[in-house]
Amino acid sequence: MKLARCSSREPYECKKDWPDNCFVQAGNCGIVFDAKHEEGGYETAFFEAFPKYQQGSTFIRGEGKTIEEAEASAFAQHLRFKDCTHAEGYDARGYTNGCGFCKTCGMFASKVIPLTTHCVVCDALTQDAEDKHGNYYCDAHKDHIKQEDKHWVQIKLESMRDYLKTRTL
Template sequence: MPIIAPQHAWKDKEHVPSEEWPDDCGVQWGGSGLVIGQEPGSSRITAFFEAFPAKGGFFRGEGATIADAEAQALRKFRRKQACVSHAWARDKWTNGGAICRKCGAFEVAMHPVVRLGAWRDALGVMELDSIASGFLRPRPGDDDRQRKWRKRMALRAAVAGIALPDMPPGFTDHGFDDPYVHACEAAVGAWLRRHSIPSVDAENGLGALLEGLSRHSLARLAENDAEAPDAP
């Protein structure tokens, strides 16, 4: 059984996710999710299902019902599992994200394209969302690329003026109820209330979808004025 987001103890709790998802895969869903469009009037409401496997990747399905949305996400997951030799392409991504030209899966599968002085660049919506999600904390099994990414992002957050909590020693996986993550969310939320949420850069496709989801998440953080809890 996958790891179910805590809000489903009360929200859309009638849905039971498929056991086909890995046990270390986080899942969440909703019967009325907002998809932010790039053009005025193009936003829409749909049932959705999202899966975040621990081994990487992101799978989102949409449909008339949550069950339909999960079925679509599972089809994408199965396509990736069946793809024995991915052909990763950067497309417009420069942060290491890539799309498989065979199965269409998304994953951080490449080294990021680093430009001199890039650490001074303004943070984008997906970078802010990653910072708020606690992804700057080192994890067991990090390779050199991942360690460099976390250190660089921490530097950029400091330059931008985000008062992140102290990094807890070691790594403990608290699942969806992580005090360090809550503290990061509060820090980014406080920063957002002093600044505007960055615009979405991608015009269409998966990039626009992911950036739209990050923007929606940041808008929620900006509206929450709760103080940051103490990180462990």
């Protein structure tokens, strides 16, 4: 069976038959940031898989009380995604970077919807870089973004154990 990388312990031996071309990782204590949760987030066992399908690659995350439960949740998603033909197409759900969700099974995939954003310098279709004002820059022009216009994200962790109160990602 496949081994899943774990950050806090020895590798986890998978209970499910994951494809050879699928990277997997797991942990007993993952943090989920969730503004809807009363404490701003929660901790959970998790199992993450990065399968490659004929229709494209995706990210799957399962959660549970144990890694085994999390893997079972992730594997159920994997089977649903793997068996879907994605014939109904994809819904952008607000994404402009070519990503979308299968209208049938809900699989998230990249490069399934045409780009709609253009570089403000050369007008090429791009999603390479974005400033905090919503302007896009192709790879050749991303150095045009001023330092003060770059994105900086701060997340406050209140009552989530005794982690640092504020971290910059």
